[in-house]
Amino acid sequence: ALALLLLFVKTLIVGLATDTYNCPLSKQDCTALVALELDGYLSFSNTADAARDFGSMRHEYPSAVLYPSSVKDIAAVVRTVYASPSNLTIAAKGSGHSIHGQAQALNGIVIEMSALRGxxxxxxxxxxxxxxxxxxxxxxxxxxxxxxxxxxxxxxxxxxxxxxxxxxxxxxxxxxxxxxxxxxxxxxxxxxxxxxxxxxxxxxxxxxxxxxxxxxxxxxxxxxxxxxxxxxxxAPNKVKWIRALYSDFTVFTRDQEILMSQAQENSFDYIEGSVIVNSKDRHGWKSVPFEGQIINASLIPDTAGPVLYCLELTKNYHDHEVNTDDKKVSSLLEHLGHLPSLIFSTDVPYLDFLDRVHVGEERLRKLGLWDVPHPWMNLFIPKSRITDFDAWVFKKHLRDGINGPLLVYPLDRMKWDSRMSAVTPNEDIFYLVGLLRYASLSSAASVESLLNENKEVTEFCRAKGIGYKQYLPHYSTQEEWSRHFGFHWLKFVDRKLMFDPKAILSPGQRIFIRKK
Ligand code: FAD
Missing domain, CATH: 3.30.465.10 (Uridine Diphospho-n-acetylenolpyruvylglucosamine Reductase; domain 3)
Incomplete structure (x- = not known):
C-alpha cells in the first residue's frame, strides 16, 4: 500500500512538473513522455511561441514544447517518439526566423533549442x-x-x-x-x-x-x-565600410566579380550589393549614404534606368593601421566603375558592423514593422544568367522596389563542399538574390499579392531556362523537392532512411511524411 501511495505521489509530482494533465497527445504518448526523467522539462500548455516565426504567415501549434537542459533530454524524447506507433513528429526550433513554418510541428513536439546553452x-x-x-x-x-x-x-x-x-x-x-x-x-x-x-x-x-x-x-x-x-x-577591431552607387548592372557585377577573385590583400573582406529604386523613396538612393551624409542626386545621370545598384564593401583593420589601410583602400577603389563621386564611407567598430541589422530591427520594432508578415524569397542565380534576370526582374517586374532590401551579390561554388546537403546552381559563380520584403499592411490580400509576385519571378526563371535554386527553400510537394535537389535527391532520400527512417524530424519543411 505504501509503495502504491509513493508511486501515486511521484506521478502527481511529475505530472505537475510536466503539466501532464494538459497533455493533448494519446494516452500512450503522454504516459511515455511523462515517465522520462528529464533534466529540463516538457510543457503542454505554452505552445503559442512555437507556432510563430519571422514569416508570420503560418501558425501550427505543437502539442508539447521541450525545454532541454541536456543533450540526453533531446535524445530521450527523440527515442520515445521513435518508439511511438503514433504519427508524432519533432522540430528543433532555433530562433524561429524561418519564413514558412519550417521550425513548426503541427500536433508534435517543438524543442526550444535556446534552453540548452554553452x-x-x-x-x-x-x-x-x-x-x-x-x-x-x-x-x-x-x-x-x-x-x-x-x-x-x-x-x-x-x-x-x-x-x-x-x-x-x-x-x-x-x-x-x-x-x-x-x-x-x-x-x-x-x-x-x-x-x-x-x-x-x-x-x-x-x-x-x-x-x-x-x-x-x-x-x-x-x-x-x-x-x-x-x-x-x-578579429580586427575596426572596419572601413563603403557604399558605391552604379547605374550600369554589367559594370556593377563586373566589379563584384573582380573583387571576389583577387587575393585578400588586394581586395575587401566583405562584398555585397543591392538593387535600389532610382528615386528618393525610403528604399531609393537616399538609403546609400551613411548617417550624417547626404547624396547629391544631380550626379545621377538622366540616362539611368528605374533602378540603381549599390556595391557594399568593407576592409578590416586594427586601430594602429589606420593610415596605411586608408591608402590601400583608396588605391583599390580607384579601379571601380561606380558613378563618379557617388561613393560613401565610414569607419565603425567591427562588432557594430557585424551587428548592423539589429539597429534596423530596433527601429522597425518601434514602428511596429518587425512583427508583420514577411513573404521573403531568396534565390541563387547562375552568373551566366544574372544579366537576363536583371533585365526582367530588377528593371521591369520589381522596378518599383519591394518595400524592403533587395540583395544581390556573388558567391563562389568552390567554397561549398558538394558532399553537404545544401544545393547550389551548377556554375562556379552564382548570385544570391534576396527579396527581403515586409508586408506593412498585414491584410491577407497584400501578403498574397507579394507571394504571387515571388512566384512570377520563379516562373520567369523556369520559362527562360534559368537554373536557379531557392535558398532557404519552401516547397510543399515531393515533386518540387526532388526538382530542387536535382541529382542530389536520391542521396537526400537515402540519408533520410539512414538517419531519420521514420521521418520524425523537421516536419515543417514538408519534405517527408512521418512513417509509423
Ligand atoms: P529556425 O527558424 O528556428 O529553424 C530553421 C530550420 O532549421 C527548421 O527546419 C528547424 O527545425 C531547423 N533547426 C533549427 N535548429 C536546429 C538544430 N539545432 N538542429 C537541426 N535543425 C535545426 N540567412 C543567411 O544565410 N544569411 C543572412 O544574412 C540571413 N539574414 C537573415 C535576417 C533575418 C532578419 C532573418 C529573419 C533571416 C535571415 N537569414 C539569413 C535566414 C536564416 O538563416 C534562416 O531563417 C535560419 O533558419 C534561421 O535560423 P533560426 O535559428 O531562426 O532557425
Missing part, C-alpha cells in the same frame, strides 16, 4: 587552430561576443546575428564574407548530433562523415545539432 572558446595552441564549441541553440551574436573577448571571430557570418547556430547550419549561412570563406556550413570542423533514432553522434569530415555532411544544409532532416565546432580567425 559556448567554449579554444584560442588555439600547439599548432591547433582556434575554434569555438557552441550549443546548437546559441545565437551567433552571443558566439561572436564570446570569441571577441579573446580577439577572435568566426570567419563567415550572416547579415543578422540573432539567428541560432543550428538554424543557419541547417541551411547554409551566407553573407558578404562567404565569397572568400564559403558559407557558415563550410566553416565547421565537428558537430554533435542527435539523429532521428535518438543516437547521440559526434561527427566530422573524418568521423561519421556521412552524417556530418548530411546535416550541413540538411534542413533539419537528419538530426538535431546540439553542438558545433566553428573555425575562428583573428
Amino acid at each position: 559556448i567554449h572558446v579554444f584560442p588555439g595552441a600547439f599548432g591547433e587552430s582556434p575554434y569555438v564549441d557552441a550549443a546548437g541553440g546559441e545565437l551567433w551574436i552571443d558566439v561572436l561576443r564570446a570569441t571577441l573577448k579573446m580577439g577572435l571571430a568566426p570567419r563567415s557570418m550572416t547579415d543578422y546575428l540573432y539567428l541560432s547556430v543550428g538554424g543557419t547550419l541547417s541551411n547554409a549561412g551566407v553573407s558578404g564574407q562567404a565569397f572568400r570563406y564559403g558559407p557558415q556550413i563550410s566553416n565547421v570542423n565537428e558537430l554533435e548530433v542527435v539523429t532521428g533514432i535518438g543516437d547521440i553522434v559526434t561527427c566530422s569530415p573524418f568521423q561519421n562523415a556521412d552524417l556530418f555532411f548530411a546535416v550541413l544544409g540538411g534542413l533539419g532532416q537528419f538530426g538535431i545539432i546540439t553542438r558545433a565546432r566553428i573555425i575562428l580567425e583573428a
Whole structure:
C-alpha cells in the first residue's frame, strides 16, 4: 500500500512538473513522455511561441514544447517518439526566423533549442587552430561576443546575428564574407548530433562523415545539432565600410566579380550589393549614404534606368593601421566603375558592423514593422544568367522596389563542399538574390499579392531556362523537392532512411511524411 501511495505521489509530482494533465497527445504518448526523467522539462500548455516565426504567415501549434537542459533530454524524447506507433513528429526550433513554418510541428513536439546553452572558446595552441564549441541553440551574436573577448571571430557570418547556430547550419549561412570563406556550413570542423533514432553522434569530415555532411544544409532532416565546432580567425577591431552607387548592372557585377577573385590583400573582406529604386523613396538612393551624409542626386545621370545598384564593401583593420589601410583602400577603389563621386564611407567598430541589422530591427520594432508578415524569397542565380534576370526582374517586374532590401551579390561554388546537403546552381559563380520584403499592411490580400509576385519571378526563371535554386527553400510537394535537389535527391532520400527512417524530424519543411 505504501509503495502504491509513493508511486501515486511521484506521478502527481511529475505530472505537475510536466503539466501532464494538459497533455493533448494519446494516452500512450503522454504516459511515455511523462515517465522520462528529464533534466529540463516538457510543457503542454505554452505552445503559442512555437507556432510563430519571422514569416508570420503560418501558425501550427505543437502539442508539447521541450525545454532541454541536456543533450540526453533531446535524445530521450527523440527515442520515445521513435518508439511511438503514433504519427508524432519533432522540430528543433532555433530562433524561429524561418519564413514558412519550417521550425513548426503541427500536433508534435517543438524543442526550444535556446534552453540548452554553452559556448567554449579554444584560442588555439600547439599548432591547433582556434575554434569555438557552441550549443546548437546559441545565437551567433552571443558566439561572436564570446570569441571577441579573446580577439577572435568566426570567419563567415550572416547579415543578422540573432539567428541560432543550428538554424543557419541547417541551411547554409551566407553573407558578404562567404565569397572568400564559403558559407557558415563550410566553416565547421565537428558537430554533435542527435539523429532521428535518438543516437547521440559526434561527427566530422573524418568521423561519421556521412552524417556530418548530411546535416550541413540538411534542413533539419537528419538530426538535431546540439553542438558545433566553428573555425575562428583573428578579429580586427575596426572596419572601413563603403557604399558605391552604379547605374550600369554589367559594370556593377563586373566589379563584384573582380573583387571576389583577387587575393585578400588586394581586395575587401566583405562584398555585397543591392538593387535600389532610382528615386528618393525610403528604399531609393537616399538609403546609400551613411548617417550624417547626404547624396547629391544631380550626379545621377538622366540616362539611368528605374533602378540603381549599390556595391557594399568593407576592409578590416586594427586601430594602429589606420593610415596605411586608408591608402590601400583608396588605391583599390580607384579601379571601380561606380558613378563618379557617388561613393560613401565610414569607419565603425567591427562588432557594430557585424551587428548592423539589429539597429534596423530596433527601429522597425518601434514602428511596429518587425512583427508583420514577411513573404521573403531568396534565390541563387547562375552568373551566366544574372544579366537576363536583371533585365526582367530588377528593371521591369520589381522596378518599383519591394518595400524592403533587395540583395544581390556573388558567391563562389568552390567554397561549398558538394558532399553537404545544401544545393547550389551548377556554375562556379552564382548570385544570391534576396527579396527581403515586409508586408506593412498585414491584410491577407497584400501578403498574397507579394507571394504571387515571388512566384512570377520563379516562373520567369523556369520559362527562360534559368537554373536557379531557392535558398532557404519552401516547397510543399515531393515533386518540387526532388526538382530542387536535382541529382542530389536520391542521396537526400537515402540519408533520410539512414538517419531519420521514420521521418520524425523537421516536419515543417514538408519534405517527408512521418512513417509509423
Ligand atoms: P529556425 O527558424 O528556428 O529553424 C530553421 C530550420 O532549421 C527548421 O527546419 C528547424 O527545425 C531547423 N533547426 C533549427 N535548429 C536546429 C538544430 N539545432 N538542429 C537541426 N535543425 C535545426 N540567412 C543567411 O544565410 N544569411 C543572412 O544574412 C540571413 N539574414 C537573415 C535576417 C533575418 C532578419 C532573418 C529573419 C533571416 C535571415 N537569414 C539569413 C535566414 C536564416 O538563416 C534562416 O531563417 C535560419 O533558419 C534561421 O535560423 P533560426 O535559428 O531562426 O532557425
